[in-house]
Amino acid sequence: MSGLYTWIRTIAGFLILSTFLRELLPDRRFEPFLRNLLGILLILIVLQPVLAAGDLDSWLETRISRWEETWESLEDAEAYAADWEELQAEFWEGEVKSQIKQEIQTIVGEHGLEMLDCDMNVEGENISVQLRVRDTAGREEEAVSDAVQAVQVEIRETFSLNEVTVEVES
Numbered sequence: 364m365s366g367l368y369t370w371i372r373t374i375a376g377f378l379i380l381s382t383f384l385r386e387l388l389p390d391r392r393f394e395p396f397l398r399n400l401l402g403i404l405l406i407l408i409v410l411q412p413v414l415a416a417g418d419l420d421s422w423l424e425t426r427i428s429r430w431e432e433t434w435e436s437l438e439d440a441e442a443y444a445a446d447w448e449e450l451q452a453e454f455w456e457g458e459v460k461s462q463i464k465q466e467i468q469t470i471v472g473e474h475g476l477e478m479l480d481c482d483m484n485v486e487g488e489n490i491s492v493q494l495r496v497r498d499t500a501g502r503e504e505e506a507v508s509d510a511v512q513a514v515q516v517e518i519r520e521t522f523s524l525n526e527v528t529v530e531v532e533s
Contacts, residue, residue: 491526
């Protein structure tokens with residue numbers, strides 16, 4: 364009999380609390396949502412003795428804990444997905460840089476120069492290239508300077524770069 368009394372007292376307390384919560388709402392447009400949530404909770408409270416009698420409360424707890432575990436694993440998957448996207452972006456940036464360096468090496472070679480080093484700096488859409496080259500044809504200093512200028516212009520135009528710096532080593 365005390366179990367029945369406790370159950371009725373729980374329902375009455377819940378109904379008083381739910382009425383109090385609905386009165387606290389600042390805006391009536393949230394009332395349907397709160398009413399639905401409170402209705403679901405009331406159903407669970409009313410069914411609590413039935414669930415306990417049929418050992419369904421442990422079954423329900425198991426289902427809820429599995430649902431929570433699934434939710435946590437989905438959150439972990441979202442974190443892994445963000446890391447994966449970052450790794451992909453880094454990979455493709457490296458691939459693009461590698462392709463550009465190969466094409467720059469071809470351009471430098473077409474002008475009778477050997478590329479010793481190529482540094483690329485990417486800041487947003489601003490890409491700058493610093494090259495160290497050496498003359499392989501044994502030309503006069505003025506001819507090498509003309510070749511370097513031609514390389515700078517061709518690289519700038521080919522890749523739409525703002526800054527191309529070429530340093531000549533002896």
